Amino acid sequence: MATLEKLMQWARQFRAANAGVAAVEFALILPIMLFVYVGMVEASALISVDRKVQSVSGAVGDLVARSKESITVAELNDYVKVAGGIMTPYPDENLEQIISQIFVPLNTDETPTVVWSRRYVHQAPQGTGAHAQNSDYTGLPDEIVDIARGEYVIVAESRAFYKPLYGIVFDQEIELYRENFYLPRFGGSITLQ
Template sequence: MKRWPAFLRAEEGVAAVEFALIAPILLIMLIGGTALEEAVVVSHKVTAAAHSIADVTTQYSTVANTDLSVILSASTVVLEPYPTTSAKMVVSEVQVASGGGTGTVVWSQALNTGPRAVGSTVSIPAASASSDSDTTYLILGEVTYNYTPRVANKFVPGITFYQSLFMVPRISTSIPLTTSSG
């Protein structure tokens, strides 16, 4: 009968060796899972911020540039505790002619980026387009956020989240931009 050398029969360090082999994989899964979970949270916050911008704006009968600045600045709070310096927010009123499909920007204001050009064309989703013969006005809230994971940001690339939302004005058919708060 052939006898194995003593070091091949030893079983004392098997658990330590197995742990040493599996630990890097577990660590990568932990870091990746944390970054993924944080990205999902940021994605939801970007959606909530776009909704906040459009929702608050639709509650005005007329709006001034100062009102829009306050709405955009206040909407950054939704993104906290994540850094808000990379958040680009735009609120616009879009005029949609009967038949829908596209709309024209009536006014626009932005935070940390340029506003949409007045008179520029915006694609309107089919669900938001009006089939009536009348002209419809919609408020468009947009948020673009460059997310960089806090954990393992050297290994996990950044992600750019974008969300836009159309809402119908609540008090009137359109919300004119005025020089004083309304």
């Protein structure tokens, strides 16, 4: 009977003791808090890079669409170099850009075709990877095709791969891709010289 009383007394003391409870609770919650914190940092960096990729695509496409009748390859190269500043402070060595002019025929049975297209990686012109001249271009949304019947569309595409900062929450690179569509501001075609 004495043993049972001692056991009951020990149980009451254990129940009343709260020294170290906060330390135990903190130790239990710390890994979860750190995981959430690192996840938020990763997510915010990913969103920021995605917005910058969108800004690159929008800025270059808008600059090209503002050209009147023609644009030189040197001017196009300069427009693409804007991307380095927009991507700051994130790296731009894996940034790919494709700028194309697409003709949308009046006839709904015909497919839009590529007039010219240039591809850049890390702001350097590439000989391959752009859309082939006079090839069909099926990437235009129906709404853009409807608006641009008989006209030209400037398509600016940007692609980058986001590498996680820590690799704790996710450890695979994530492809970020954006494209913007612009009608030439002064109408008609923009010749690439």
